[in-house]
Each structure stands twice: as structure tokens, then as C-alpha cells.
Amino acid sequence: MSSDDSSSALLLSRQLKDLQKNPVDGFSAGLVDDNIYQWEIMVIGSPETLYEGGFFRAVMDFPTTYPIMPPTLKFTTAMYHPNVYPDGTVCISILHPPGDDKYGYEQANERWSPVHTVETILLSVISMLSSPNDESPANIEAAKEYREDYPLFKKKVRRIVRDSADM
Known part of the structure; x- marks a missing residue:
């Protein structure tokens, strides 16, 4: 194990204990x-959001270069949201690598x-669930429904919430 590996492991152990x-x-x-x-x-799922009552499993994978580079977060429970790819991968600015966005959409200070800690990442994910960013969607279909057919979007989210509670 390199010293980078051991320092990232130590930091992650501390964050988990906290x-x-x-x-x-x-x-x-x-x-x-x-x-x-x-x-x-x-x-x-937070109270007073479409995801209220849901239990959504996810896996967070950390690189050995953490905290210099961000982890990835992927829902393993079905998730329907504009900022979650159909495969479950979460797409929010703070999980994008540091520096300038080659597409010019995000500023470096948003990335x-x-x-950031595991806590700040997960609080951002909880915030994302209640306030989707449909301007830069990972799931085009969900973003389109969110904007153009909210009742259908809501119905699909309610179904995944129900299914998640049954697991």
C-alpha cells in the first residue's frame, strides 16, 4: 500500500467513524x-418530496487518490430522476473531477x-432528489417528463418509491 493509499484509507475510516x-x-x-x-x-426519501418513504440503496466507490479525486455514487435500487443516469450513476457537480469543465457548463468552484466529505456528498444527493437540475440532465427522458409531463414523472417516481419500500 502506498502512502497515498494509506492516507486516503485513514481519512475514509475517520469519516465513517464520524x-x-x-x-x-x-x-x-x-x-x-x-x-x-x-x-x-x-x-x-426526505419528507415532503416525491421520494418520501423510499429506501434507496447505493454504492460509493472511492479512488485511492481520495480526497484529491471524487468518489462515484451509483444507486443499486431503481431510481428515476433527471440527474441519475438510467444505470443508477449519480451526476452532480461536486462528483465531477476538479478543475474547469471542458463543456463550460460548470464553474471550477462547483466541481x-x-x-468535501461523504457527509457533504450525501447531503447534496438528498438535495438533488428534492430539487432536480433539468438543465443538465443525465436521464433525458426523466428531465423531459419532469418539465413537460410532471404528472407522469410523479407517477413513475411514486412507483419506484413503493417498490423500494418493499425490498
Whole structure:
């Protein structure tokens, strides 16, 4: 294990202990197979949002270069949202690599920064669920329905919420 690996593992261990000691409403986290670089996340749908009552599993994979580079977050429970790719991968600015956006959509200060923690990432995901960004969608169909046929979008979200609660 290189010194970068050991310092990222130490930081992740500390962040996990902090979350276990001081849980945050809306999500829980634990390791997948005792692997400090892979966490299982449970996001609980926030009250007064379309996702209320849902239990959404996800996996967060950290690079050994964390916190210099961001983790990836992918829902393993079905998710229907403009900012979640059909395969479950979450697309939010703070999970994009640091620096300038080659497409000019995001400013560097909106993208990944080593000051982010697992807690700030998951709070951003919870915020994303209640306030989709349909200007830069990962799921074009969901964004189009969100804008043009909100009742249909709402019906699809309600179905995944119901299904998630049955798992």
C-alpha cells in the first residue's frame, strides 16, 4: 500500500467513524465487505418530496487518490430522476473531477474539491432528489417528463418509491 493509499484509507475510516458516531438524517453508510474504498449507502426519501418513504440503496466507490479525486455514487435500487443516469450513476457537480469543465457548463468552484466529505456528498444527493437540475440532465427522458409531463414523472417516481419500500 502506498502512502497515498494509506492516507486516503485513514481519512475514509475517520469519516465513517464520524458518521456512525453522529448520524445524519436521510442516509446511513457502511462498508461493503470490509473494503474502506467501497461503501454501501442507504438514502431515505426526505419528507415532503416525491421520494418520501423510499429506501434507496447505493454504492460509493472511492479512488485511492481520495480526497484529491471524487468518489462515484451509483444507486443499486431503481431510481428515476433527471440527474441519475438510467444505470443508477449519480451526476452532480461536486462528483465531477476538479478543475474547469471542458463543456463550460460548470464553474471550477462547483466541481469536486478535497474539502468535501461523504457527509457533504450525501447531503447534496438528498438535495438533488428534492430539487432536480433539468438543465443538465443525465436521464433525458426523466428531465423531459419532469418539465413537460410532471404528472407522469410523479407517477413513475411514486412507483419506484413503493417498490423500494418493499425490498
